[in-house]
Amino acid sequence: MPQYFHSVTLDVDKCKGCTNCIKRCPMEAIRVHDGKATIMEERCIDCGECIRCCPNHAKIALTDTIKKLSEYKYNIALPAPSFFAQFKENENINDILKAFLRIGFDEVFEVALAAEIVAYIVHRQLANKKLKKPLFSSACPAVLRLMQIKFPDLLRQVTHVLTPMEVAARIAKVEAAKKTNIAYDDIGAFFISPCAAKVTEMKQPMTTKHSAVNGVIGANLIYKDIVKNLGKGLANNKKDNEDSEELHKATKNGMAWGYLTGESKNIDFGTTLAVSEIHNVISLLEEIERGELKNVDFIELQACTAGCVGGPLNIQNNFVGRVHLRNLIGQCGAKPAHYAEKELLTMYEKGHFESTEPIRPNAIMTLDKDVSKALIKMEHLDQLTDELPGLDCGACGSPNCRALAEDIIRGIAFETDCVIKLRDRVKTLAEEIFELARIIPPAMADNSKKEKKK
Amino acid sequence: MVDSLQYTPQITLEFPIGEKDFFMAGESASRVKKTLQQLGLKQDIIRRVAIIIYEAAMNVAIHASHGLLTVHIDPESISIQTDDKGVGIPDIELAMREGYSTAPYEAQEMGFGAGMGLPNMKQCxxxxxxxxKVGKGTTLKAKVYFISKEHPG
Incomplete structure (x- = not known):
């Protein structure tokens, strides 16, 4: 596997080389060179901002498709809570879940159910352990990757718990293996995802060595199949008895993880704060790094506006989706939680679903390993920045003048990439040519003088 | 190219701070933080410097009419200085005490001026x-060494 895998990639044929994406990327990770955008792999956090803003739809998320189901003997769908926000409120959750069985899955396990477990564990950790607060959610992988690069000092305060996706895959596969006698490795767990970051998280997990998830299918790729199969009987006779079965086991607490504030309300401990949209997340983390916000216990951070309902692979507008999900949750009523308190307590005490790997800092912004050399580069960088026009136009292919100066220092760009600088050079050159043109070789007669004499 | 043996590289960043310019404190702290990350300094150093800059700039914004924040970086240390025109500090010992604040009501209402600024900076x-000089202004100088001399904070 290459050093970096990213779900967010470029469709080269569609890219027209405009500069919309370079401006929106919170990591300044995109450059436009030779008329095409390129993503700097080491900087990308898979937040999906570029997918959202590209007018030519040239930024895509690589996800798995339903074809991958053929690689396993028994397949489980793990729909994210936000997936249900894609449907109208007159649909019913159980029916949506059943549609997964109709399109080829053998079982469906709600990630919302795993979210309830995660909430319980985090609540216990907050209550029992002497942890440095605020504690940050570990659910959004784009935020964690952002922290690795820009806020390494705060990584210690991330909750030591796996994501609901990971927990869901583990429980569902173990239970299915018991029930069916099929080997664990022959069971495929497929997350139905609102975002690209979860694909990257499955392939290169941060909090565990190996992900139990076998595939991540974009909500946009499966939506049509599900819609077509709503409200129909099961195609396969074998599964007929399941037709009457209640598949929807999560409560409204877990379902609400689909939108911002759902997670912190479910964790229900002390003072919580919920922030969405990657630039908002960055400014909040900057405040926290300076030691402000001392009296907050838990912070929910989501890279997408309004939370997972705002994921770039979703169909529905994020705010509309939020309303749909709220209405669907209304159907849940006040049913009891699937897992009894006793079961949850055992999971917590035995340390099930705690993260096993520390999230490592990723110091890619450094100009040089040696401070003195880095300082020399920085001096040069400041000087270059001063000499650039400060228009931040992006025509050079870098997001702003400072970023171009950095690219020059790093050896991936030239000063003449700046159109204003180039224009100055052309002007100087033109003046020099003009000067040269006036010089007459000594052997030649100067016609202009002759004419004057006449 | 410059010879790194004979030449000491250094950079200076300046941030003018106006009266009640509460945003400049945050902005200068994050800009310096970005610079220090690019220089590859340790997380602990960056955190301490960011706190000092934020508190120092905030003090100018809250108490003085205007001032200048200067950040100077060389290969061994970072110096932070604020020079302001303002009321000055009549009793430094009192000002260093945790929880003591003379911040005006409006600043406290915005959540600033909890009387932790100077003690916090000293710790960092x-x-x-x-x-x-009372009635004239204050100059604050803080220094953080990259290779720390047994730092308590």
Whole structure:
């Protein structure tokens, strides 16, 4: 596997080389060179901002498709809570879940159910352990990757718990293996995802060595199949008895993880704060790094506006989706939680679903390993920045003048990439040519003088 | 190219701070933080410097009419200085006490001026000095060494 895998990639044929994406990327990770955008792999956090803003739809998320189901003997769908926000409120959750069985899955396990477990564990950790607060959610992988690069000092305060996706895959596969006698490795767990970051998280997990998830299918790729199969009987006779079965086991607490504030309300401990949209997340983390916000216990951070309902692979507008999900949750009523308190307590005490790997800092912004050399580069960088026009136009292919100066220092760009600088050079050159043109070789007669004499 | 043996590289960043310019404190702290990350300094150093800059700039915004924040970086240390025109500090010892605040009501209402600024800065810096003239202004100098001399904070 290459050093970096990213779900967010470029469709080269569609890219027209405009500069919309370079401006929106919170990591300044995109450059436009030779008329095409390129993503700097080491900087990308898979937040999906570029997918959202590209007018030519040239930024895509690589996800798995339903074809991958053929690689396993028994397949489980793990729909994210936000997936249900894609449907109208007159649909019913159980029916949506059943549609997964109709399109080829053998079982469906709600990630919302795993979210309830995660909430319980985090609540216990907050209550029992002497942890440095605020504690940050570990659910959004784009935020964690952002922290690795820009806020390494705060990584210690991330909750030591796996994501609901990971927990869901583990429980569902173990239970299915018991029930069916099929080997664990022959069971495929497929997350139905609102975002690209979860694909990257499955392939290169941060909090565990190996992900139990076998595939991540974009909500946009499966939506049509599900819609077509709503409200129909099961195609396969074998599964007929399941037709009457209640598949929807999560409560409204877990379902609400689909939108911002759902997670912190479910964790229900002390003072919580919920922030969405990657630039908002960055400014909040900057405040926290300076030691402000001392009296907050838990912070929910989501890279997408309004939370997972705002994921770039979703169909529905994020705010509309939020309303749909709220209405669907209304159907849940006040049913009891699937897992009894006793079961949850055992999971917590035995340390099930705690993260096993520390999230490592990723110091890619450094100009040089040696401070003195880095300082020399920085001096040069400041000087270059001063000499650039400060228009931040992006025509050079870098997001702003400072970023171009950095690219020059790093050896991936030239000063003449700046159109204003180039224009100055052309002007100087033109003046020099003009000067040269006036010089007459000594052997030649100067016609202009002759004419004057006449 | 410059010879790194004979030449000491250094950079200076300046941030003018106006009266009640509460945004500049945050902005200068994050800009310096970005610079220090690019220089590859340790997380602990970056955190301490960011706190000092934020508190120092905030003090100028809250108490003085205007001032200048200067950040100077060389290969061994970072010096932070604020020079302001303002009321000055009548009793430095009192000002260094945790929880003591003379911040105006409006600043406290915005959540600033909890009386932690100076003690907090002292804890984060290796050297801290204050030169103040009542009714005229204050100069604050703080220094953080990259190779720390047994730092308590």
């Amino acid at each position: 810096s290796d050297e801290l000095s204050l030169d103040t």
